[in-house]
Amino acid sequence: MIDIRLSDNLELMAEIEDNTVDLIYCDILYGTGRKFKDYQDLKPKREIIEEHYIPRIKEMHRVLKDNGSIYLQMDTRINHWIRCIMDDIFGYDKFLNEISWCYTGASNNKKTYPKKHDVILFYGYKLIEPQRIPYKSGIHNKGNYFKKKGGKNECRVNELEDIGKIVEDWWIDIYPINPASKERNYDTKKPKALIERIIKASSNEGDLVADFYAGSFTTAEVCKDLKRNFIGCDINPNCLEKAKVRGLFSFTDEHTKVD
Numbered sequence: 001m002i003d004i005r006l007s008d009n010l011e012l013m014a015e016i017e018d019n020t021v022d023l024i025y026c027d028i029l030y031g032t033g034r035k036f037k038d039y040q041d042l043k044p045k046r047e048i049i050e051e052h053y054i055p056r057i058k059e060m061h062r063v064l065k066d067n068g069s070i071y072l073q074m075d076t077r078i079n080h081w082i083r084c085i086m087d088d089i090f091g092y093d094k095f096l097n098e099i100s101w102c103y104t105g106a107s108n109n110k111k112t113y114p115k116k117h118d119v120i121l122f123y124g125y126k127l128i129e130p131q132r133i134p135y136k137s138g139i140h141n142k143g144n145y146f147k148k149k150g151g152k153n154e155c156r157v158n159e160l161e162d163i164g165k166i167v168e169d170w171w172i173d174i175y176p177i178n179p180a181s182k183e184r185n186y187d188t189k190k191p192k193a194l195i196e197r198i199i200k201a202s203s204n205e206g207d208l209v210a211d212f213y214a215g216s217f218t219t220a221e222v223c224k225d226l227k228r229n230f231i232g233c234d235i236n237p238n239c240l241e242k243a244k245v246r247g248l249f250s251f252t253d254e255h256t257k258v259d
């Protein structure tokens, strides 16, 4: 089931029963105050951010299963406020990671270090399937694998090279979509590889995954590829066109509800 809606996320979440969603991934409004081509972002004012997010994060908490996980993506403008809201609603004991998704790019900023990472707050349940990436000498530390243990060292190093390094909480191997490319047909569209990593790590086939700030419905396409069910929405009517380009309508005819 791929259920795509054009709606305010508060309205969609109100329709979802308690304790039903296995995984929530949302690339939320970052509080830049910018008018993007595709949508207007919130201003980076604490009252505005709290007014928007507190009711929505309460709803996310209600619909998420007790053993479910939630990932919220933003950047450093508002992550400290969102983290306090998440702690209040989900509980500090449910905080698992603050992942840094790092990239590089042109910048004329000489006043500060150019800001080149997003923050992904991960709360909820432990990883279901820790992901691995190719081990790269000079980037990754071998850690325990490096210690000599009764002559078994060589075998353990080979194992690391064969099966890869468990992904840590800093991601430098996934590139953002080039703003000038054809693929970037929606402002702030995220690469599929980023969402694939999260969905593989924190859900099983057949699980229900939700994205309540879906934009061009990248998460829905990844769910289709990985055989997860999807429910999600965006408030911007142009997003349905983007979902169509991804071929999600032919896939979802029966399930797509356009309000």
Ligand SMILES: C[S@@+](CC[C@H](N)C(=O)[O-])C[C@H]1O[C@@H](n2cnc3c(N)ncnc32)[C@H](O)[C@@H]1O
Residues within 6 Å of the ligand: 007, 008, 009, 010, 027, 028, 029, 030, 038, 039, 186, 187, 188, 189, 190, 191, 212, 213, 214, 215, 216, 217, 218, 219, 233, 234, 235, 236, 239
């Ligand atoms: C950062 S973008 C998401 C981009 C998306 N990850 C992608 O790959 O295309 C945030 C989205 O949230 C949507 N949005 C803002 N307020 C919303 C609301 N109240 N309900 C639903 N969607 C909302 C915006 O229209 C925008 O498309």
